[in-house]
Amino acid sequence: MALRLLTALALFIDAGVHFFMAPGYQYAQPGTISQGTLFLLEAAAALVAGIYVLVRGSRAAYALALLVAFSAFAAVMLYRYVDIPAIGPIPAMYDPVWFFSKTLSAVAEGAGTLLALAGLVRTGLTAKYDAGTTLPAGRRRR
Secondary structure, rough: HHHHHHHHHHHHHHHHHHHHHHHHHOOOOOOOHHHHHHHHHHHHHHHHHHHHHHHHHHHHHHHHHHHHHHHHHHHHHEEEEEEEEEEEEOOOOOOOOOOHHHHHHHHHHHHHHHHHHHHHHHHHHHHHOOOOOOOOOOOOOO
């Protein structure tokens, strides 16, 4: 249960930071998606994944949490260190400066990635050893 709570907390922090920062990034060129809209989509995905992990704690929930947290962490690190130009409707989001909100979201996303990975491994091991049988392998009831 602690792993579920911590994973959900990391995703909720990520969602909160993105909801908080989205209004300041709403300006976009015509025909493109604003960075603020991408922040709102990330926040919604993190919120849904966090609730799913909290409620279910299943392998699928941890897989979704891993996908959301890792993609957000990879994006913040990539756009921090690499100046990628706009790709179609996706704006150029290069931002070489660390500030509190950005650092908080990066730490939460990194922690969420590791926690979701641990949950995924743990649920995989539990499913492997808890296949509904009470007898050791190789023994059968007669």
